[in-house]
Amino acid sequence: MTDSFWAYVGIAVAVLLVVGGVVLGLLRGRAQGPEPGPEAPQVPGTPGPADADLAPDGAIGTIEHPGEVVDTEPDTTAPPSAPEAAPGVEAPEAPAGRLRRLRARLARSNSSLGRGLLALLAGGRLDEAAWEEVEDTLLAADLGVQASTELVEALRTRVAVEGSTDEAAVRGMLREELLRLVDPSMDRSLADERVDGRPSCILVVGVNGTGKTTTVGKLARVLVAEDKDVVLGAADTFRAAAADQLETWGGRVGVPTVRSDREGADPASVAFDAVAAAAEMEADVVVVDTAGRLQNKVGLMDELGKVKRVIEKRSPVDEVLLVLDATTGQNGLRQAEVFAEVVGITGIVLTKLDGTAKGGIVVAVQRALGVPVKLVGLGEGPDDLAPFDPEAFVDAIVD
Template identity: 55%
Template structure:
């Protein structure tokens, strides 16, 4: 009988071991489902509403509070205007929109919100936002203050514009910071585009010159020139940038786009930056970055209203896919929509 007990004990031990191992291996195979999928390369990984969530919440919370009050008296309209100004929409854009809505005599809060959205969209409707890439090669110069997101924006644009017909070449004319060319080289390698870089301390205008001629010689369709970040108040650095633009204009006949990259989190200071850069190099379009991290995203409307320069793209994240053409309707809807 003893052998029977031994056999039963062995069977029980084997069964327990089998059950235990199955449980362990189940955990192992389940693990990959918790891995984060890499972000898609063609569209932002989250919706615009989600990306603009901070501004949306700030604006909506404040506006909802105002709209819940009874009676649309002068205080009411002035508080509606303040809600927009707090989201950095700008005093001019906010008061124009509120005056127009007031004249339409809306009867309920939902109508106020809808008319406000329509007015803001109407203010943004006239601008031409297409990215000019007609040159052969097209020359796009990217400028802005330190850390605004120029190099990242160049990588994002390169990803979108590069193709077999019109390959992109990057020009690393930020020779001021030793690591700047390396940062752009890393992006170029990741995206798979050509790059021309100068030595640290080299004349940025000569790197821009070399980039343009390399693009021409190698059959590139688009050359994107990165520049060092500079404070708009430093006139010697603005002169240096002016020289880069002059050299490119002379060599290429014209520059297709001078894109000013503005950090959306800086709010109204962006307006002053835009003014000075426009005087120095003739900005043709604005890229407003970091709108995913700010409650002041309304500055997109203010910048355009105050300067008459179209916002062409908005940056809504650090990933290479997180740059989207600025679409006023989608933007205003993301901020104010129900």
């Protein structure tokens, strides 16, 4: 072989050695990974062969800072977010706020009574004719004969003893004597708490046209504002729209209504079902609406007694609220007496008290029945029903 042949063989071997070295270097570099550099991207939370580590609980995590381990598994121990209010459900105004707002309305509706009394008493001419005029003013305010006579006698005695007709002094005397007649010692609380592991039961009754179903809907708002779980019973099955109306009121504040789909259904059966449903739902209180009825209709009053008796087969009736229209004045007292005989009234709801200056009906109805006024309605708004506050009521008259 020539010298040139061996020269070509040597060159070929050298080329093979160089290529083999390059390939071997590339393979070793791929196995070891690239050297970290400033341009190497890092994805937080992505473990790799170079940075995999065990978290204290054994889970695989990434060490992003010395001594800090971030779990790659989702955190299931975080507290759940607060539940959102159901769409379309309203938050009723708290009773405390209602009292402040309604006091101003009471003052306007009874302003003529307060002004008239103060003008007479502080006029400096308290002769017999003046005292008769004071009594006439009280009678016109529906205070009632007996209560008016008592108030006049008490004021005459105090004025004679204290010898003062100063307006501030007379105002103080009038306030004290009126408050005594309204009687702040009466228990005006509602039976709205669970009793012996069952919901309390409130039966609402009244004559036609007093706004009874509306009052039940507003009462549900009062109870919801006090954080009560409420169920409504639509036992007025004779007025076509009564159940729909009550269901609408309840739906606005997320309160269920138990009703019959059949017009003219037995109201006692619906009332019974409402009480049973409230027990199953573990509600705090069930409020049963009944059909309005005239007190002189014996058959209807007997039916109302039946509704109460049927409810009592399932649960005691803890409260019977009579809804009265304050504008009817003394005419409403006979209604109240008949209802009390049939179902045993425990409290009065006076509606439309803003439409009259005859605030004395509060005293008259309490005396006639021996039960307190517990709620008053002073407007058409959904939150215009409020617990009755004797001191706020009297202050609204004399201030």
